[in-house]
Structures are given as C-alpha cells and as structure tokens.
Amino acid sequence: MRKLGVGTDGFTFPLVIRACALFGDSRLCRDVHSHVFQMGYQCHLHAVNELLVMYGKLGEMGDALKLFDRMLVRSHITWNAMVSGYALNYDCYGAFEMFFKMGLEGLEPNAVTWTSLFSSHARCGLYLETLQFYGEMRTKGIDATAEALAVVVSVCADLGALDMGEMIHGYVIKGGFENYLFVKNSLICMYGKQGAIRDAESLFSEMESKNIVSWNALMSSYVESGLCDEAFIVFSELENSMVRPNVISWSAVIDGFAAKGRGKESLELFRQMQLANISANSITISSILSVCAESSALGLGREIHGHVIRAIMDRNILVGNGLINMYTKCGSLNEALLVFGKIDGRDLVSWNLMIAGYGMHGLGNNALKTFEQMIKAGYRPDVITFIAVLSACSHAGLVAEGRNLFDEMTRDFGIEPQVEHYACIVDLLGRAGLLQEASDMVRSMPMEPNAYVWGALLNSCRMWKNTGVAEEIASWVFSLDSETTGSYMLVTNIYASTGRWEDYARVRVSAKTKGLKKIPGQSWIEVKKKVHMFSAWNAFEIGMEEVYEILRDLGLHMEVEGYLPDEICAKGCS
Template sequence: MTKQLLPLIEKIPQSILGFLEYSPSCWSSSLSKTTQAHARILKSGAQNDGYISAKLIASYSNYSCFDDANLVLQSIPDPTVYSFSSLIYALTKAKLFSKSLGVFSRMFSYGLIPDSHVLPNLFKVCAELSAFEAGKQIHCISCVSGLDMDAFVQGSLFHMYMRCGRMEDARKVFDRMFEKDVVTCSALLNGYARKGCLEEVVRILSEMEESGIEPNIVSWNGILSGFNRSGYNKEAVIMFQKMHHLGCFPDEVTVSSVLPSVGDLEKLDLGRQIHGYVAKQGLLKDKCVISAMIDMYGKSGDASGIVKLFEEFEVMETGVCNAYITGLSRNGLVDKALEMFELFKEKKMDLNVVSWTSIISGCAQNGKDIEALELFREMQVAGVKPNRVTIPSMLPACGNIAALVHGRSAHGFAVRINLLEDVHVGSALIDMYAKCGRINMSQIVFDMMPTKNLVCWNSLMSGYSMHGKAKEVMSIFESLVRTRLKPDFISFTSLLSACSQVGLTDEGWRYFGMMSEEYGIKPRLEHYSCMVNLLGRAGKLQEAYDLIKEMPSEPDSCVWGALLNSCRLENNVDLAEIAAEKLFVLEPENPGTYVLLSNIYAAKGMWTEVDRVRNKMESLGMKKNPGCSWIQVKNTVYTVLAGDKSHPQIDQIKEKMDEISKEMRKSGYRPNLDLVMQDVEEQEKEQILWGHSEKLAVVFGLLNTPDGTPLQVIKNLRICGDCHSVIKFISGYEGREIFVRDTNRCQISSNHVFTESHSIILHKFQPNSLSLSALIDSFQGLWSGLI
C-alpha cells in the first residue's frame, strides 16, 4: 500500500477497514457489505488504488455481479495484471469462457503481460472453447515472457492442446515438461488411443517405465476407452491383454470399456474369459458391466448367453433392459424382444428414448415393419420424444412396406425439430422416399442437406439404381468423384447394380475394373453377384459362369442365386442345376432355390422334374413363401395374401376384377399363361394369375380410396410380367398414379412409365425453387396422423 494512500485510508471507518482485510474470503461475507465498502471507498477517493480495486472486483465476481466488477475495472486509470486476473478467474470459474477471453483481450491492449497465475486460466478457456488459434497465440506470449517453462503453465498448455485434438503440439509440450506425472501421461495415452496410434501408446508406456512412472488403473482405462470409442477394436483388445500380462487387475470401468470391442471382433472365447473374471471379482452386480456383457454376447451371436445373463441379474434396470432388447433383436429373436418390451411396460419401468428406439430398430431390421410403425406411434402417446437416432431407425420400416404417409410424417417431424442437418436422418429419408417410389423427393432431400457425407451420396445412388435409372446413377457417381469424398465398395455396388438392370455390359466391366485399379477396392462377393446378374441378363450365361469359377474367394449364395435367376430368364437347365446344387449346400433351408429350379423345369415342360423337386421340398418340410403385398390406405397399412379368399371384401374385389378383365380383353389383352408354373388347365392358370397379391392389393386400393388417389403397393416377391401389364392398364383405365415395387426395385408406375409420374410430382415440388418453409407447409397436419 503506497504512502500517498495512507491519508485516504485513515479517513475510512474502522468497520470498513476490517472488511478490507488481506484475504479475499473476507470480501465475500455479504454482497451488501461489498456495496457499502465500495461506497466508502468512492467517498474516500481510494478507488484508484489497484490493490483495493482488485479486491472489489473479486468480491463482486464472487456474487456473479460481473457488470459491477467490470465497471470497477473500467474506472481504474492504470489497471494492473492483478486487476484483470480477478475478473478473468471469476468468469472462467462461472464458465463464461468467451467473456473471459474478451477481458484478456482488453488486458493485452493495455500492454499487460499475463503472469503464471493468469495463463493457466486462459489455456483452460481456450480448451473449453476449442479455440486452438487463440491458445496458440497465448502460448507465444508465454514463450516471450519466459513463463512457458513454469510447471503450472506447462500443464494447462498441455491439456489445452489435448482438448483441441492437437496431439503433435501436446507431445512437444509434454517432452519439454520437467515434472511428468501419471495424470499427464494418462491424458497423453488416452489422446493417442483415440487416434488409434498403438505404436505411440506402447512407446509412451515404455518411457513411463524408464522414468519410474507406473501406469495406474486410470491410465489403462483411458487407453481402452480411447481405442474403443474411436472404433479401434483390435487395438483395444491388444492393450487389454497387455494390461493383464503386466499384472494390472481390471475393474468395472475396464471391463465396460473393452467388452464392446470384444463383441465387435466377435471374440466369444475372450468374452467368456472376461465373464469368468467378472463373476470371480463380484462385478456382476454392476449395471454397466452387465449391459456391456449382454452387448458382447449379442454381437458375438450367443443368444443363449444373453438370456442366461439377463435372467441371473437380480434388478431390472433400464440400461440393462435396453441392452437385452438390442441383443435379442440382433440375433433374430425379435418376437422375444417384443414380449420382453411388453413385460417392461407392464412393470412400469422407466423406458426412455433408447428403450423405444432399440425395439423399433429391432422390428424394422427383422421384418416386423408394421409393428415398428405401431411402436413409433405408441412412443408418441407415451410422451417420449424421438431423437436423431429414432427417426433413421423407423424410416426403413416405412420404406420396406411403402408406408409413404408415415414416412412423410416423420420427415415433417424431423423438419420441426431441426434434424434435417443430421446426415443419418437425411440418408434415411433419401432411402425411404426411393423405396416408396418417390425418387424425386429423395433428390430434393439430398439437395437441401447442408452437409453430405459418403452415406448420403450412396443412398441417392442406391435409390436411382433401384429405379433402374443407370444414367442418373453414373452422373451422381461423377459428381461424387469431383468432391473430396472417395467412393467405397457400396458406391460401386450401386453402380454395378444399375448397369445390370438395364444391360450396360461394357459400362459394368469398366466400373468393375475401375474399382480396384483406380480406387484400390478389392471386389467383394456383392460386386461379383452384380456382374453375374449383368452378364446373365445380357444372355452371356457361360461368361457369367466362367467369372464365378475365376473368383479369388468361394462364391456365396448371392452369387449362385444371381446365376440361377439368370438361368430362369434364359431357360438354361444345365447351368441352373449346377447353381441349384451349390445353393442346396449353402442354404439347405431356403425354399426359394427349390421353387426357382422347379419353375425353370416347368418353363421347359419338364413336369417329372417339377414333381421331383416339389416332392423333395415336401419331404424336407419346406413350403413356398406365399406372395404377400402391402398397401397403405389413410394411416393404416393392410396386408394382402396371394389367392386370399377370406378377405372381408373379396366379393367386391372379384367384381371389380371382372370389370377390369372385360375392358382389357376389349383392348386385346390376353393373360400370359406361360408365367404359371403349374400343370393345370388354362382357366385355372388365369385364375391363379388374377389371384396374385399385387393385383388384389391394387384393386383393394381402388375400392377404398377416392377417385384419383395415388396407390402405393409393395410385394415380398418378384413381380411377374402379367401383373406389370395388368396394373399398367389399370393405371390408365382408372386415371391413377400406381407405384408397385418388390423387395429389390420399383417395377412400374402410373401412366405407363416412371418418367411421366416423376414429371407430375416434380411439378408440385420443384427442387430449384423449393424453400424450407414451403416444405414445412407441405407437411402440416401429416404428423398428427401418427399421434
């Protein structure tokens, strides 16, 4: 305290002097005393003293009165570092990081250099804001002032670079540190693990050993969680085994960190060993450990392990139940998952958004599409708000059964809660619209996405490929190549599939070669399947068979299935028998192979062989999968089976069919009886054709929707040529847009071809002029149909 200030201090009452003690804690006894002290200081004229003003700033800041503290700071004619540091520290403590950085900027404008007490706060601020550039500048200031060698400054600088993901800079600071401890080393280990740098992790562990620093359980947990969370599963398992070898005993955090990687690698034996260790150490009561164990068994395909572990757990906890539902669904036990989910609801468990999303996703991935949509509706009723994971989980169900209304409603919901910027939501919408026959809407969604990753591009390419638009797929691929994104094996699958559907043999071979030669992508089985399909459709069956024989890996059922299907198109019995024999071994329980071979024999009039194949099917207890179609009327999805005579409206459907049949015969139509692979009379063959599920579904839609309403139908099996012709006629006769697709691709549309229907829809939704507000308006009221 200066001599010049003493006369002023003497004028301040003793009660205030007592309050103005040296410890900052004395300043925080009450806000009212702070304001009183401030008033006395102003009255006495002592406010220009830096020490007293700094005390006032600190006291106001303790009560979060930052505006008052700032006014005091502004009133000081010659502020010191100590004056600014009080406010910087308080703002940082209150997590007002941007304001803290602003105060430092003002401090620096006065020519004041931060000291070793201010710098750690500033580096913490930069770490929280991920403000790497600002942190680097402050680092330079610390170097100029010679404070970069201070232990506290080095520690905070190191953690700042770590938080900003600048591993090289963090390592340079680490190497210069005089005092390295296990905390700093553990942080560096975790950082390198998150980057997947196994060699660096091993090197640092070796350096720690040389320095006499022993890694503790926190160090190892940081390594394992870093590798696991970044998808470096193999590295996580290697380090877990190294940890065990060095005699460090895992705890519950260790187990929970490594088990996801064990599951992803499907190392069931290792998982069981960890299970034994967990049981021995008494960790099976930990909910995180149980959840991770169930997840591991689920990923490793051990369904019995999932059930046994869950039944042994004494407490029903939400996280454990969520893992159980996911594990069951992942292993095809979706009926069991649904049963357990209903049980959880009955027990009034606190089911969260993860619970609902897990069961919805499980249903959508296991053919329970209608159940997925119903659960999505129940989720809204239960008051659980969907998130950016729920929407992409339920949209595939909409696409699988062409539930366009539900899909558009979900789109509207995503718009309202600002999820369209999420690439996963956008990709799922692109896929859903494509499967529902609205490829133009897929394009609109794609064009409106602010950022696009490779998944988005692949979804769009797959959509156009599904619609048989090879030129568009190739054009999108060229646009993708012009970006910084690199095509992957999925990109080329869409390309080859599109080429195969329209018979572009030369282009298919070009892309097949480009995949490995230009992009270093080794052809997978799905690529060979596409090429076999492409050659088969072009009538080059022998060339397709030669390609299979030259494959570097053993052909799977998809490859042989593509050849068998091509044999059906060309009625090639010899190669069909070869392909079928392979499929009988690869998929002994698949009735589709027997049906397809039987149809090839029937097309050749080889009825003895047909009977032999069908008798073998019966002896094995197999049945042909019945044709099934879905159609959405209003907000309900209806299922129609082939030859269904028990349908409530079967009489009206038959009457309408007779009307359509008569009109078609007037125009010269005759049913294609060659498509009926049964040795029966022609009249019965015609009845079989008219009983196809897609025809029944279309007529059901005509009867139950207003004139002019578009119809959307999806079938579980391939659509035959006769249905193609009949539904095309119905579209013109009734003046309706009719979209019909099977499980692979869209087959037909209204007004004879896809192009015409697209022009109609694009007239309503022009991609170049569509605004976000217009899109939101177009979805108004749709979401209410789901809740």
C-alpha cells in the same frame, strides 16, 4: 459481489470461469477472460489453467494454445488441460504433440495425462493405438485410473477384443474399481457388443445402484444380440423403477424391433414416446424411417419428414440419409433427390443410396451419372458403391457400361471384386442373354460361388428358357448348404415352362425332403395412414371385391385387344 465492492482474488476467478464454461457462451467467456487480465491475474496459475479448460470445452483450441504459449510457469494441470482439450475436440494429433512436448520440457506425464492421450485416440477411432498407449503407460509403472479403464474397456468392445476385455475386467476386480459405476457400465456394454449376454446380465444384476446408463447398456446388449423382446422387458422394468427412460432408452427398443423387421411394434413405441413428451434424436428418426422404407409407408414417411423439419434435424446426415433411403424405396425419387440436394455434408452413404435408388427403379443412366458426379466431387467409391452401380447396370441392361465398371473397380480403385459383385455382373450378362459368358464368369471366380451367384444364373436361364445351362449348374446349386428355396423354385419354373413335369416334381420333392419351405411373398398397401400387409392365399380383405372386379374388367379388355391371359393372370382374375 462486484456491485457490493467486494474484491476478487485468484480463487474467485477459477470458479467464475468454470461456470462460464458450463454455460458455453463464448462472448461471456471472453468477457471474463478480459476481466481476469484487467485485474492483473494473467500470471495466476490457477486462473489461467481454468481459462485453458474453458477454451477446450468451447472447442477453441487455437485461443487455448495462444494463452498456453504466453505462460511463463506451467504445471501438470496446465499440460493436462491442453491434452484433455485436444482429446475433447477429437484432435488426437494435437493431443500427442502436446504430450510429446511435455516430455521434452522434462515433465513426466501422469495418469491423467496418459488417460487424456489415449482417450483422444479412442474418440478418433484409433483403437489399436489406444491399446498401445495403455500398454506403454502400464510398462512405465503408472497405475491405471478408473477413467482409463473405462476408456480401454470401450475400445475392447469396438475392436471385438473379448479376451483383452476380460483381462481388463480382471484388473478392475484386483484394483478395486468394481464400485465405480461408469466402469461397470462400460463392462456391460463390452460384453453386450461381443454377444456375451449372460456376463452382461450378471454384471447388471449384481449392481447395488444403477443409473440410466446401466439400464441403457443392458437394453443395448440385448438389441446387439437381436433379442428385442428381452430388451423390451428391461425397458418395461425401467419404466416401473425410480429411473425414468430417456431418449436413448426409447431409441434402443425402437431400433431393436425395427432391425428384426417388426415395424408395427417400432411404430407403436414411437407413438408412445411422443405421448411421453420425449423428443426423438437422430437415431430414433433413422430407425423409424427404415421402418417406413421397408413397409413402403410413404405417407407416414412424409409425416416424419415434416417432424424432422420442425425439429430442425433435416441437416443431420444420419436423418438425411434415412430420408433418401425411405423415399427411394417408396418410389418417390424426386423427393429423394430434393433431400439429397439439401444435405450440406454429404457422405459416401448419401451417394450410395441415390445410386442404389436409381438402380432399383431401372434408371441405370441416372445411376451412372450420379456415380460420375460422386467421383468429380472427390469421393472415393467403396465396395457398396460398386454393388449399387453394377446392380443398376444389370436392371437397365447396360452391358458395356457394367463391364467397364467391373474392370475399373480393380484397375482404377484397387477394390478386389467380392462375391456380391460377381453376382451383379453374372445377372447383367444373363439378363442380356449372354448365358455362356455368364457361366464362364462363374467358373473363373476366385472364390466359391454362393447361392446368389447361382440364383442369378438360374434366373437368366428361366428368362431365356435355356434348360441346358440350367441343368448343368443345378447339381452345384443343390449341393450348397443353403436354407433358401429360391434356386429350387427357379429350377422348377424352368422345367414347368418347358413341360418337363416329372423333373419339376423331382426337384419339388427334393426340396421338401430337405425341409425347405418357400416363404410366401408379401406386399404392403397404405390406406388411411394405416399400413396393411397381404400375401397369396391370405388376401387383404378390405376392398378386395373392388380389386377382383377391376381384374375381371382388365381380363375382358385383354381378350378384346387380342391378348390371351397367361396362367398367372387367369388365377388373379378368377
């Protein structure tokens, strides 16, 4: 049009500016801005308003504010563009300041302004403030828009405010907003997050038209409720519909199976996703890395790491933390440390994972050093940090250090010890043979000890063959309403180690009477890029003859060296 010599006007520029904003090319946008001023449209309200929207989408609110301050005439659209720009860039304080100034200049905020204001607070996680602003808007007699209702419903989902969400649902029906697809999708998400799966299903089934967000909302609802098979059924229906699954659809079902410990299905779905040419996002990769971590599939984890580097996702904090978790649980601490060192924007989770990783492998001093580095770097430890570092002290036998940390937790950081921290400190004292001090610690706890605390104390009694303390606490343990068999097994092991077979049989019968059954321990091994699982009495078949032969050789070597194999070793070699 310009080459043909056709002149532009105040209606042409807003369209061109909007197109530039969609491209997201900052230099192109500034060129058009310059052209607007060269052509003398710097005072044209429609053109300048569109420039404000453009800078908001580019994330350059400083330039938007300079432009705004120079404007002689402003409309509702002008103010709304600024409030919306701040909301889009997660600056709730900037949005509120602009909202406040608007009132001072005598211009009453409308429904769009209010929606942008509490949308900014919702984006920043200020959910209670969001509901407060919504209430103020309704008090002023301003009718809610469909966009406002969708924001408030999402906030109710994140807050766990099901009653409030149901009330908003009633307003949606009364106000005639049921046909707005994004409102219905928000309601499905809200009911799904609160576990009201039947309500989510009902809303989904009554929708005349569904988009990919609708399908993903229902799948996520099932995943939130731990119903991964139901989520997969919906996913299969989606594949056979007119709407095609996207990366969010795949990630939902992959994460669902991973969360339920069904790693095999997760990995198979991930392979199918790759065959479908769907690029994984950070959530997908994080789920798959968790599967690799839990199944100790180091080879596969390294392959995923390679994929992450090729996809330029290695700087993503969620992926980085997933890699640290995978490498530490697979025993490759050096690789975990390399990943940790390359994360630019480390968060508290990154530090916690490294501390826990060192502790898991008995490297207590490394865990303490990492904890100190974290403090020096300006990070404030949380509840999880102290569980990790106390556990590390326990596994490494660092009694003095563990005691100091337990005291510092409350004194220096204002964190009240929870039952998990007591379990760690009891385990620390018990492993060091300080059974009386550990027992006194349990009795002085401000909350009721749970099975993990008693289990830590019982395990120490087993290690030191102290039946006196064990019997003293056994009655407390057995009175707990727990479906776990760990404490029963520890007590029977203590009796067995001291030859008290009648007491051993009595406890076994008691556990059996309560319907408790020990879940057999399981191990994994990766052979030729395939993960195999095996357990006692259900051996890993491939190559077992070679394993037994090596065990028999080791048994002979032990006898030659003067060591007598114990009962467990004898069973393994037989």
